[in-house]
């Protein structure tokens with residue numbers, strides 16, 4: 001790890017990405033909840049539908065989804081930028097590979113948005129497939145990411161080297 005940099009600056013570079021990405025865990029789960037309500041609204045009988053429509057779950061889901069798309073892409077780039085700044089290289093690890101795959105998946109999931117709005121059922125299935133994989137990926141990334149965080153904390157404040 002770079003040595004002649006103040007610890008506060010190293011901590012800022014190192015921990016911005018984990019904090020940002022833990023936000024995608026919560027955001028992803030809330031998007032799943034809203035998405036389930038969108039589906040329920042669409043498939044409910046007329047009476048229930050009238051009530052559910054008032055929740056505007058489709059608009060809320062689309063807005064949250066757009067924010068998640070940006071955080072996912074920028075957050076993935078920030079992870080690589082932080083690693084490169086701190087170590088002058090990238091580590092080809094499961095966290096890097098799954099991270100890059102998940103950035104591709106979130107772009108694919110968003111690509112189906114206009115098609116879903118045109119009522120294409122296959123696009124809904126494709127969107128749900130991509131986003132289910134994304135939810136799995138974000139949990140996997142939290143697990144592998146927290147392991148990296150522990151290593152970095154030990155290295156920054158203790159004696160162990162990465």
Ligand code: HEM
Pocket residue numbers: 028029031032033034035036038039042058061062065066068069106109110113114116117124127128131132134135
């Ligand atoms: C982890 C993140 C996400 C999850 C779990 C998720 C899940 C879902 C689910 C379950 C549906 C319902 C499909 C149906 O009606 O059968 C849906 C619909 C939709 N999603 Fe997502 N989604 C996510 C991210 C996104 C993103 C990134 C975007 C776009 C930027 C997006 C845009 C939409 C749109 C436009 C619809 C259709 C809404 C409508 O029918 O008007 N979603 N999503």
Ligand code: HEM
Pocket residue numbers: 013014015016017018019021022024072075076077078079080081082083089090091092093095096098099100102103137138141142143144145146148149152
């Ligand atoms: C889906 C979400 C995530 C994506 C797309 C992602 C992506 C990445 C990428 C591409 C790197 C660079 C890896 C390398 O070159 O070695 C990285 C580094 C890292 N990630 Fe993630 N990650 C995600 C979630 C998380 C989470 C939830 C945590 C922690 C709780 C985390 C902690 C870290 C740490 C500590 C690093 C080293 C650089 C730094 O400290 O900023 N990541 N991540």
